[in-house]
Ligand SMILES: [Zn+2]
């Protein structure tokens with residue numbers, strides 16, 4: 001009898017231990033108009049985009065609170081609303097591998113990203129379509145990466161993540177043509193969860209593509225009251241036709257999709273279904289002191305809110321995630337904004 005009890009206890013312990021580690025959490029961070037997705041699977045982390053530079057402090061803090069190591073950091077394409085906060089991720093924790101569709105791009109955010117990656121010895125890599133990476137028990141497949149695309153959005157690295165019987169498709173800002181290319185390439189794209197392309201814009205999400213993915217839930221990352229009109233009403237109509245439940249960061253805050261390998265369930269920062277909070281609400285402080293901008297010419301650095309930054313030529317800008325970083329790089333504080 002005692003032996004039977006011991007065996008039962010052992011089995012119970014095993015069950016508890018396994019259920020504690022065997023899961024995948026996907027956080028669609030509320031970074032306003034932009035994208036930042038964090039996938040934590042069986043304790044391993046992947047960050048797909050870091051939001052705009054204005055949300056650097058928020059992304060930095062969030063990443064540090066949730067993990068101490070990022071295995072894959074994906075810069076889906078070089079637009080600022082996706083890679084502006086990537087330097088903050090590289091500043092927050094060690095990162096193994098940085099995936100980008102291009103190794104060169106002329107922008108302050110891209111420069112900062114490469115500089116921080118070099119500094120910590122992160123390997124920078126341009127993936128190929130069909131590449132597969134393991135993240136815990138999940139399989140991450142690159143279904144699109146087009147460095148030669150004539151629009152930056154179509155360069156996007158798109159990923160399909162499968163975990164047990166559950167799957168998720170992250171479309172970044174890929175547009176129509178990329179969707180057709182993905183369909184043409186014959187990748188398995190049917191997924192329970194779809195991160196809708198290009199913030200729900202009408203440039204993406206054809207009905208043909210959505211029908212193939214046939215998601216049960218769709219997540220749209222966009223800023224409240226954004227001037228682009230994202231998400232587009234036609235895209236929302238398509239999703240409704242497919243009976244897809246829509247989660248939006250502009251109205252719901254950060255959205256979290258949990259998978260146990262068999263099904264997904266959702267939690268949102270603002271009360272919709274559960275009313276539970278998946279993370280501390282952004283206190284707005286990030287807007288006050290989000291990051292610093294240096295001027296290559298004058299060797300002065302400023303708070304991002306300093307009027308000098310708006311007057312500065314794009315080519316002279318250099319972004320720093322912290323004050324120390326700017327000082328270490330030989331930049332002096334501006335006398336006007338006193339960073
Ligand atoms: Zn975007």
Ligand SMILES: [Zn+2]
Pocket residue numbers: 077079152153173
């Ligand atoms: Zn874009």
